[in-house]
Amino acid sequence: MDEWLKLTALVVTTAAMFMACGAAEALSSEGAALLELKAGISDPFGHLSDWLTSDSFPCTWTGVTCNTSGSVTALDISQRNLSGTLSDAALRRLPGLSYFNVCCNSFASPLPSAFFVSMPALNVLDVSRNYFIGNFPDFGTDPAAALPSLTFFSAFSNNFTGPIPAAFSRLPKLQHLDLGGSFFDGNIPRSLGDLSGLNYLGLSGNLLTGAIPHELGSLGQLRYLFMAYNRLNGSIPPEIGKLVHLEYMDLCCTGLSGPIPPELGQLKSLNTLFLYKNELTGQIPPQLGGMTSLMSLDLSVNNLSGRVPPEFGHLKNLTLLSLFYNNLNGSLPTEIGELPNLLTLLIWNNSFSGKLPESLGRSSPLQWLDVSSNFFEGPIPPDVCLQSNLSKLILFSNRLSGPIPTKLATCQSLLRVRLQDNQITGTIPAGFGYLPKLTRLEFQMNKLSGQIPTDICNSSKLNYIDLSFNKIDGELPANMWQLLNLQSFLASGNNLTGIIPSDPEAACESLAVLSLSLNSLSGRIPASLSNCQKLITIQLQQNRFTGSIPPELASVPNLEVLDLSQNYLSGQIPPQFQNLTTLEAFNVSYNNLSGPVPLEGMFKTASTSSFLGNPYLCGGVLPRSCIGLGDENQPSDKGRRRNFEPMWLIGLVFGFSLIILITGGQCLFKQYGGRFCSKDALEDMDEWPWRLTAFQRLSFTSNDILDALKDENIVGRGATGIVYRARMPSGEVVAVKKLWMSHKSLKNGKSKEPRGFQIEIDLLGSIRHRNIVRLLGYCSNNINTLLIYEYMTNGSLDDALHAKGNNYILADWVTRYNIAVGIAQGLCYLHHDCFPQVVHRDVKSNNILLDCKLDARIADFGVAKLIERNESMSMIAGSYGYIAPEYAYTLKVDEKTDIYSFGVVLLELLTGRRPIEPEFGDAANIVEWVRGKVRSKTGIVDALDANVGATCATIQEEMLLVLRIALLCTSRCPHDRPSMRDVVTMLAEAKPRRKSITTTKEPRNGSGPLE
Known part of the structure; x- marks a missing residue:
């Protein structure tokens, strides 16, 4: 624009300057219209500061473009952090406007309907990436007359709701229509098939329902x-096969069912076809081999069956073939191995058999x-x-067999090799240690023999090696x-x-x-293992190690697991280990x-099973006293096998019998003369x-826990127990949950732990994640059960x-966003990183x-359960206001129900309101x-919590991004909810650009750590 003005200044004559002055005076009405438009906009960074009343020539203003006649033809005020409302009256006074772009601002208001009236020269209109809400405005009584020149329209990434206006079909010259990334619902208008000149149709990322209209087959x-x-x-309508000019088609994640139409094979120009994550059934049509321009084909995550057609060998341009997670079977056609441009082949989790194509x-x-x-x-x-x-291999x-190809050990591009759980034989070829990019090597659970190649330790990038359970x-x-970057070395079995x-x-x-x-x-x-200061796990059990336990291992600061069982170690347990707090x-x-x-x-509460088979160990948690054990009772240098000696077995049986007799005596005593030990007697045995x-490792005993169970220490009561x-005595504070116990839990004279307890013990005892409350241990007396958790100071x-009175605690949006991310990461760990999968259920x-x-x-x-895919449960799951709608009629619980509940929690963070409110x-x-x-026409902004700055345009923008995620998570159809992995990714993309201003507060009196 500046160059055009300079050139004009050089060639104008004095007479022309007078004419220009006259034109400038004529243009003052457009300048006034733009100033009226600016009046409704908040411009915190002054991007429109050069829009001045003293300048009657707006063609030099920021974002304004004029034609040679001096008429405003384009307005681009995108990505300038503007907010507010758009003046439709002002826009009507710009009759020459042909381009208008307000991309990436924060207009949290409806799009003015008058905006589309009386703009005959407009051919490009882009209102994408804003926050326009409400139903999409109409185009007046005659759209063709209002916008006769419009060829490009994009409203991508807004908050529009309601149906897609059928009036779009009456825009005669429209070629590009993008309405993706909003909340449009209802059916796709059949009349869109009348747009004979359309070459781009974008409707992705909405709430559209119904079937794809077969009339779209007329968009030639x-x-x-x-x-x-x-x-x-x-x-999928077979009429789509008539779109012979189609180059890119994406119908993924839409819920489509039925077979793939063979007519799609007529799309000779198509280079990308995405149909993944639907409910498509039947076989893959061999006619798809006719799409000779195809480069990317993704049919993964469907219910397709049968074989891969050998006609795929005709797809000479194919670079991506993704068929994973279907029910495909049979052998993979040899023609697939001969495709000249294939880069990616993903067919995992099917039922393919036979040999892989040798080519x-x-x-x-x-x-x-x-x-x-x-x-x-x-x-x-x-x-x-x-x-x-x-x-990646x-x-x-x-059931692969035979040796590892020697050429594989010379493949310089390899990043990871995963061959585990096969029947591969032979030796590990030399050379893997010299591959410059290799980071992961997994050969476990095969039949490999021979020695570990010495060159493997020359690698500069390997961080994971697993050779376990072979015959090496x-x-x-x-x-x-020398493996400086190695994080895990596993060679067990x-x-x-x-x-x-x-x-x-x-x-x-x-x-x-x-x-x-x-x-x-x-x-x-070797004591030199202590040089590995990042060691967390050392497993050396069932070998033939001798000598003493190196005390230097106690200096490894993060050591959690040390298993030296079933060896021939002698000497004492080094006392230094009792100072290792992480063990x-x-x-x-x-x-x-x-x-x-x-x-x-940790030796205070260690299990006695950790010391069995060492008859000369004494004291501590063992019942044997060290008094009277002299040197003559020490083990001989010849060592001892790891079997029970006969006398030891006899003693164990005798001791067990004695315990039974004593227990029975107590029962009889409590029976007050009764002849047998009844269930009621057992229930009275407190x-x-x-x-x-x-x-x-714990710094307290069961007596310390019991002393703290007082009424004044109660901080909450929940569905599964009382929390203290x-x-x-050491000053450490923990949370103790005393589980509710029913008399029905005692059967046949034995205590039966409640179901929730069993689940929490099995799961929480092994789960380690920064966003999941850690179970430290539990106390039991065969009647009552106490779960011991780390205490959360802020309730x-x-x-x-x-x-x-707690508004100050979560006083800014960044703090709430960080909490949302933490919850998402914790649930993502339970859903995707635990095996079997864990569903929280509440x-x-x-x-x-x-x-x-x-x-x-x-x-x-307490209500969590390990599940397999699609398992149904009969017990009530969840709390009112958080329960997914489908649970009411299916009683089916899976990870999608957790995602719905998480979406409700997100809405709480965004609005500050409870799930159920009278308002x-x-x-x-x-x-x-x-x-x-x-x-509604009033918009969503009023619902956002003003306590975290929702009135600020920047914070509104950040919160609305998270709101979209919450609405996706609470979709009525479980199929439409994203996975927690996807949620974590989306939250990362919505990260605020500021730091939290909330300071950590002291815990409130009575705040409950485990309500």
Whole structure:
């Protein structure tokens, strides 16, 4: 624009200058219109500061473009952090406007309907990436007369609701129509098929329902079709096959069913076809082989069956073939291996069988091959990396046999190799250690033999090596400590012999897991292992190690698991281990150890099973006293096998019998003369000894816990028990939940733990995640059960959001956003990283706790359950206001119900309101109330919590991004809800650009850590 003005200044004459002055005076009305438009806009950064009343020539203003006649033809005020409303009256006074762009601002208001009136020269209109709400405005009584020149229209990424106006079909010159990323609902207008000149149709990311109109088959000029992420049903219309100019079609994640129409094979120009994550059935039509321009084909996550047609060999341009997660079977056609441009082949989790095509990788620059979880057999294709482009080779869980191809060990492009759970034989080829990019090597659960190649320890990038459960023999490589980036080295269940190499200078800066159990390793455990300061797990059980336990291992600061059981170790347990605060599992059973068991640290609550088979250990948690055990009773140098001696077995049986007699005597005594021990007697036995079982090191005993169970320490009562705030003698504060116990839990004279207890013990005892409340241990006396949790100083999210006087705790949006991310990460761990999968079943703000830094922790797994896919449950799950709508009629609980409940919690964070409020009226709950606000003309902004700055345009923008995620999570149809992995990704993209201003507060009196 500046260059045009300079050129004009050089060539105008004096007469022309007078004419220009006259034109400027004529243009003053457009300048006035633009100033009127500016009056309704908030411009915090002064981007429109050059729009001045003193300048009657607006063509030099920011964002304004004029034609040679001086008329305003384009207005682009995008991405300038503007907010407010658009003046439709002002826009009507710009008759020459042909381009208008307000992209990436914060206009949280309806789009003025008069905006589309009397603009005959307008040919490009872009209002994308804003926050316009409400129903889409009409085009007047005659759209063709109002916008006769419009060829390009984009409203992508707004908050429009209601149906798509049929008036779009009466815009005669429209070529590009993009309405994606809003909340349009209803059916796709059939009249869109009348837009004969349309070449781009974008409807993705809405709430559209119904079937795809077969009339769209009349769009003969269409090149791009986007309808993904909607709620469509029905099948793909065969008429789509008439769109011979179509180049890109995306119909993923829409709920489409039925077969794939063979007519799609007529789309000779199509280069991309995405149909993944639908409910398509039937076989793949061989006619798809006629799409000769196709480059990307994704049919994954459907219910397709049958074989892959050999006609796919005609797709010579194909680079991506994704068929994973279907019911496909049979062999993979050899023609697939001969595709010349294939880069990615993903067919995992099907029922393919037979041999992999031998030509795979021979004709194409194959980059990513994943055929895992099938029934393939035979050898690995020898030329899979012939063109040195392969980065990921994933073949696990098949029946592959034969040796690892030697060429694979020279593939310089490899990042990861996963061959586990097959029947691969032979030796590990030399050369993997010299691959410059290789980070992961998984060969476990095969039939490999021979020695570990020494070159494997020369790698500069390898961080994970798993050779477990093979037939590998020989010694460990002497240079194994040279793997500077190695994080996990697992070689359990082999025939390894010799010693663990000792290197006083060993760096092993990254090593976290060392597992060499179930081998025949011997010699002493090297003290140099303590150089690996990041070690978390050391598993050396069931070997032939001798000598003493190196006390230096107690200096590893993060060590959690040390298993040295079933060896020939002698000497004492080094007392230094009682000072290792991180140690949670310590097992030295079945060795030749002697002397006292340490008394402090985790040894206070350790299980006696960790010390069995060492008859000369005494004290501590063991029943044997150290008094009277002299040198003559120490074990001999010959060692002792790990079997029970006969006298020891006899003693154990006698002791067990004695316990039964004593127990029976107590029952009879309590029976007051009765002849047998009844169930009622068992229920009255409150004096049974308490047993504390710890999942990590504890600094207190069961008596300390019992002393704290007083009424004044109660902080909450929930569906599964009473919660106490318990301060231990050491000053540590823990939360103790006393489970509700029914008399029905005692059967046949034995205590039966409640179902919720069993689940929490099995799950929480092993779960380790920063966003999940940690179960420290539990106490039981066979009648009552106490669960011991870490204490959360800032109570529950429900209390922080809704209790009177607590508004200061979550006083800014960034803090609430961080809490939302923490909850999402915790649920993502339960849904995707636990095996079997864990579904919480009662996600709510009362079960989200806040630690001293206001980080979120997920609590109360009393109703959690390990599930398999599609398992149904009969017990009631969830709390009122958080329960997914489909639960009322299906009683089916899966991860989608958790995602719905999480969406409700997001809405609580956004609005500051409870799930059920009187103000919701007929809306009944927060989800329907918010959806009503989105549909209303007043907008959603009024519903956002003003306490966190929702009146600020920037914060509104950030909160509305998260609102979209909440609405997706609370979709009525479970199929439409994203996975927690997707939620975590979407939240990361909505991250605020500011830091939190909330300061950590002291806990409130009476705040409950486990309501």
